[in-house]
Amino acid sequence: MSTTLTRRTLLAASAAGALTLSLPRAFAAGEKLKVAGIHASPVENAWNSRLHEALLKAQADGLIEYTFSEGVSGTDYARAMREYAEQGNKLIVGEAYAVESEARQVAADYPDVAFVLGSSGGPSGDNFGTFGTYNHEAAYLAGMLAASVSKTDTFGSVGAIPIPEVNLLINGFREGVKSVNPNAKFLVGFIGTFFDPPKAREAGLAQIDAGADVLFGERIGTADAAKEKGKLAIGSLKDYTPLYPKTVFANAMWYFDPILRAAIEDVKAGKPTGRDYSEYSFMAKGGNDIVFSADMVPADAVKAMEEKRAAIKAGTFTVPIDKTEPK
DSSP states (O other), X not given: OOOOOOOOOOOXXXXXXXXXXXXXXXXXXXXXXXXXXXXXXXXXXXXXXHHHHHHHHHHHTTSXXXXXXXXXXXXXXXXXXXXXXXXXXXXXXXXXXXXHHHHHHHHHHOTTSEEEEEOSSOOBTTTEEEEOOOOHHHHHHHHHHHHHHOSSSEEEEEESSOOHHHHHHHHHHHHHHHHHOTTOEEEEEEOSSXXXXXXXXXXXHHHHHTTOSEEEESSTTHHHHHHHHTOEEEEEESOOTTTSTTTEEEEEEEOOHHHHHHHHHHHHTTOOOOSBOGGGGSGGGTSEEEEEOGXXXXXXXXXXXXXXXXXXXXXXXXXXXXXXXXX
């Protein structure tokens, strides 16, 4: 259920309070935390669904009271942040990618509210925390499996926008493929937005026409192209296999829960949240992993992938974090 926001004018007292540097108070044992989620895309969008599901689970576990808005445009995002802050929410979760400077200004104006947002920039102040979607480790493992099922040795990737968080996933997938097949060829397309399944489908179709027989779908809609043409696809962030059982053979999963739980603990303890929570996205912290259909992949490929997976979790192998735009 989506919460409808109302416009309100900031009071002079609120502005004056913004000048006072303070941290959120510590919460009493068992006291619930009011949390707001602000989603630029619909909550069924892969990335937003990860946040939304983790927040719903935290509410079901009795940790928070959760309210949210979805489909919030960039021009309205800062206003939504202010209104949720004024409504008594002490933790606001969302994304700052399109509104980096505006989001930081709002956080500065509400020092007693914690903001933890997906961002390409670093944290700021005591209350503006950031996180990155680092499921590049799972994307690497999916790339290893992809190398074993391709017949054309050509691999496509459909992404949103070439920002660091998207780039590192596609690059991670490519590195996984190249670790098995050094002669692989790669195609990449960006659709220019975070949620447009028809555009992602069209980009995928173009890559298939250019020879790709495995698509890495960083965006929803990519698997539709693969299904339509009888090719294979890999999902990112969430598990697409139930929707595409004969098309999607692996998924580079991302779990927001470790980030959210860490932020909740900090807020309830009255600790600063102006830090980078990206570490909780790593596989060793439970923030990402691969799920796959073993019956669609050669057994020897699964064995090699599982060995690398164990090494990542043990810290004996590190997947490179390459945020450069893939060509």
